[in-house]
Amino acid sequence: MHSARRAVIDFYREYFPNEASEVEKLEAIDSDPHSWLRGVVTPTVRRAVGTTSGGHAVAAIGDAAIAFDPLAGQGAQNAIVQVAAFVAAAASHKGEFSADWLREQFDRHWEERGNASAEVTRLFLGDRKYASHSELLFPAAAVSERVAAALFGFLSEPDRLKALKDREDVLALNSEIAGEPSDEVLSRFAPSSGFTASPLAAARV
Numbered sequence: 001m002h003s004a005r006r007a008v009i010d011f012y013r014e015y016f017p018n019e020a021s022e023v024e025k026l027e028a029i030d031s032d033p034h035s036w037l038r039g040v041v042t043p044t045v046r047r048a049v050g051t052t053s054g055g056h057a058v059a060a061i062g063d064a065a066i067a068f069d070p071l072a073g074q075g076a077q078n079a080i081v082q083v084a085a086f087v088a089a090a091a092s093h094k095g096e097f098s099a100d101w102l103r104e105q106f107d108r109h110w111e112e113r114g115n116a117s118a119e120v121t122r123l124f125l126g127d128r129k130y131a132s133h134s135e136l137l138f139p140a141a142a143v144s145e146r147v148a149a150a151l152f153g154f155l156s157e158p159d160r161l162k163a164l165k166d167r168e169d170v171l172a173l174n175s176e177i178a179g180e181p182s183d184e185v186l187s188r189f190a191p192s193s194g195f196t197a198s199p200l201a202a203a204r205v
Contacts, residue, residue, distance in 0.1 A: 001028040001029065001030070001033070001035055001036050002028050004028075004036045005026055005027075005028050008023060008026070009023055009024055009026070012024075015194075040069045040071070040125050041067060041068065041069035041070070042069075043066065043067065043068055043069070043118040043121060043122070044066070044067040045065070045066050045110070045114070045118075046060055046064065046065055046066070046067070047060065048060055048065060048102065048103050048106035048107070049099045049102045049103050049106070051099070057097070057098060057099035057102055058102075059086065059102040059105070059106065060106070061079060061082060061083060061086075062075065062076075062078065062079030062082065063075055063079070065082065065106060065114075066078060066110075066114050066117070066118065068117065068118065068121050069121055069125055071121065071124050071125055072117075072120055072121040072123075072124040072125075072155055073155055074117040074118075074120065074121050074155070074158065077117070077155075077156070078113060078114060078117045081109070081113050082106075082109045082113070082114075085105065085108070085109055085112075085113075086105055089105055089108075112159075113158070113159070116158035116159040116161060116162055117158045119158065119161055119162070120154050120155065120158035120161050123154070123161060132166070132167045132170065133161075133164060133170050136167065136170045136171060136174060136182070136186065137151050137170060137173075137174070138151070139186055139189035140174045140178065140182065140185045140186055140189070142189055143185060143186075143188040143189050144174075144177070144178045144185050146177045146178050146179065147174055147177050147178050147185065150173070150177045171183075174186070
């Protein structure tokens with residue numbers, strides 16, 4: 001832990017000196033030997049309906065229904081969309097709000113939003129399933145503002161990812177969004193060879 005803290009501080013002192021004073025305030029948590037472990041939250045789909053001790057059916061909402069890694073910000077969005085769909089469905093529903101009805105609402109939510117949210121999260125986590133997508137989308141986004149905006153748009157409209165079945169689909173998307181052949185867009189990308197201080201750093205008061 002202490003060596004990791006030192007590495008981060010040295011990094012900031014060399015490349016981002018204006019922010020180094022903030023990072024230097026970080027402290028190692030000696031009581032937690034696992035505080036520096038890294039990893040991801042595996043998307044988890046839980047039971048859609050539970051039952052109270054009194055026998056009432058209750059719906060799982062948000063993280064209680066589907067847990068996401070926070071990287072792509074799908075948790076809160078997913079919960080809001082799910083609740084909105086529940087309210088709309090309940091307004092026109094006649095009869096009992098049974099366990100079967102609640103389960104149907106969850107299944108509809110999964111098909112319309114939940115599944116796509118999980119897949120977009122996998123894309124941004126670098127899941128092997130989306131290796132070709134990442135190989136083509138992220139470099140293109142680095143050199144094309146249009147592609148970057150489209151990639152960022154997946155976070156609010158995750159279902160758009162479903163249309164990209166293979167490498168050819170991604171190349172076609174890059175070309176369509178950028179307004180030029182995908183190969184030309186990708187040819188402008190060059191991996192970073194280092195870091196530089198933010199041009200905004202000098203503007204800080």
